[in-house]
Amino acid sequence: MKPISFPRALAAGLLLLGLAGCRREALPNYPPAFHEYAYVSNGKSDSVSVIDVLHFKLVTNIPVGHDPTGVAVNPAKNEVYVVNSGSDNVSVLDAERNQVTAVIGVHHLPYFISVSADGRRAYVANAGSANVSVLDLEHHKLLVTLGVGAAPGLARVSPDGRTVVVSNRGGDSVSLIDADKLAVRATLPACSQPEDIVILPDSSKAFVSCSGSNQVAAIDLKSDRLLALLDVGQTPVDLALKPDGGELLVSNFAADSISILETGPNEAESSHLIGRQPVRGLVNAGNSLLYVSNFGSDSVGVFGIDNRKLLATVRVGSRPDALALTTDQGALLVADTASGDVAVVFVDERNSQFTLFTMIPVGLAPNQIAVKSFMATRPPAQ
Numbered sequence: 001m002k003p004i005s006f007p008r009a010l011a012a013g014l015l016l017l018g019l020a021g022c023r024r025e026a027l028p029n030y031p032p033a034f035h036e037y038a039y040v041s042n043g044k045s046d047s048v049s050v051i052d053v054l055h056f057k058l059v060t061n062i063p064v065g066h067d068p069t070g071v072a073v074n075p076a077k078n079e080v081y082v083v084n085s086g087s088d089n090v091s092v093l094d095a096e097r098n099q100v101t102a103v104i105g106v107h108h109l110p111y112f113i114s115v116s117a118d119g120r121r122a123y124v125a126n127a128g129s130a131n132v133s134v135l136d137l138e139h140h141k142l143l144v145t146l147g148v149g150a151a152p153g154l155a156r157v158s159p160d161g162r163t164v165v166v167s168n169r170g171g172d173s174v175s176l177i178d179a180d181k182l183a184v185r186a187t188l189p190a191c192s193q194p195e196d197i198v199i200l201p202d203s204s205k206a207f208v209s210c211s212g213s214n215q216v217a218a219i220d221l222k223s224d225r226l227l228a229l230l231d232v233g234q235t236p237v238d239l240a241l242k243p244d245g246g247e248l249l250v251s252n253f254a255a256d257s258i259s260i261l262e263t264g265p266n267e268a269e270s271s272h273l274i275g276r277q278p279v280r281g282l283v284n285a286g287n288s289l290l291y292v293s294n295f296g297s298d299s300v301g302v303f304g305i306d307n308r309k310l311l312a313t314v315r316v317g318s319r320p321d322a323l324a325l326t327t328d329q330g331a332l333l334v335a336d337t338a339s340g341d342v343a344v345v346f347v348d349e350r351n352s353q354f355t356l357f358t359m360i361p362v363g364l365a366p367n368q369i370a371v372k373s374f375m376a377t378r379p380p381a382q
Helices: 006-018
Strands: 034-042 047-052 057-063 068-073 079-084 089-094 099-105 110-115 121-126 131-136 141-147 152-157 163-168 173-178 183-189 194-199 205-210 215-220 225-231 236-241 247-252 257-262 267-273 278-283 289-294 299-304 309-315 320-325 331-336 341-348 353-361 366-375
Touching: 034 068, 034 079, 047 068, 057 099, 057 353, 068 366, 079 110, 089 110, 099 141, 110 152, 121 152, 121 163, 131 152, 141 183, 152 194, 163 194, 163 205, 173 215, 183 225, 194 236, 205 236, 215 236, 225 267, 247 278, 257 278, 278 320, 289 320, 299 320, 309 353, 320 366, 331 353, 331 366, 341 366
Parallel strands: 068 110, 236 278
Antiparallel strands: 034 047, 034 366, 047 057, 068 079, 079 089, 089 099, 110 121, 121 131, 131 141, 152 163, 163 173, 173 183, 194 205, 205 215, 215 225, 236 247, 247 257, 257 267, 278 289, 289 299, 299 309, 320 331, 331 341, 341 353
16 A cells, blocks of 8 residues: 555544534444445556545555456345456455455456346447457356457446446447347447446436547437537546436546537537636535546636536545545545555535545556445354
8 A cells, every 4th residue: 555645644633633512413323234335446566445434534554456447236135246457357345344355357457347226137349359248246257358449448238137238449339238138239330439328217318428529429229329429528438417417417538628519409508717727526416516537737616517517626635537426425536646645525415515535545547446335244254
């Protein structure tokens, strides 16, 4: 674990003293068996840091494979999955024991993993092999490998579990996989360098960011056709969908802006400056706030979706990237890739106050965060 520097430790200590009266809203009276952890992949430490987000403390660092990137939780059981892009495999973590219990081999250069809503399958796009690995999470094994387009970066499963959307960055196309038949049912020419993917809650449409053509592609998943190409800002790299599915917010890395799209009519609505080099966006459960990590300005922008205004800019660590909210929405977690820590920002939505509370040292180059809350089913290990 990278040691925290003296100036940063001193600043954190002063911050804690200064914020002694600043607290997130009182937590419910959780039973002892309840846990909530944030899992942070450390790309240059070959580890995953586990943070107790009820008490904001580091629990442990778990060794995994080489160059871990994507992290995802299982919604149906107490497991977490870590994609190791340098060793071409996926580590399975037991969330109750915080131990690796299995390793599943995939193909070359995997980066992200998407888990189905029923927790039975996961999908991994292998950028170096032009294929997608389908994993059986019940038995922790590779089920099948499906060929797609060139350099697939992401394979995202729809909420209903029936379609997997794959962005083929090297082929300027999008592949659609029938999850029931385990077969590619269509590959659609889309736009230049497709990357991030979101799918509407009703599984009717997918939206794909295309960083090479400054567009977002809208795709009908019922008829498997391209509906529209929507112009946004320069180098769109991330898509954040409101939980109600009505609006899509696009982080435009080279334009220092976000674009707002209306998902029903497939229309670009407006663009707004947010901060330097925005890389990730996250919408709160109430559909009212967008959090954006500004990689180039070491800050998080808080944007009011209803009034279309930048509400706050919060300084965090160096080169912020991945974002996650705690289950109660009371704290925002920010992975600072260059400073090797996770910033904790307390959120007071009612008063529109967003305050840096502390910074928790993790490993080198943290790049993804996933939060898992659960009731333990076994007594803790002795």
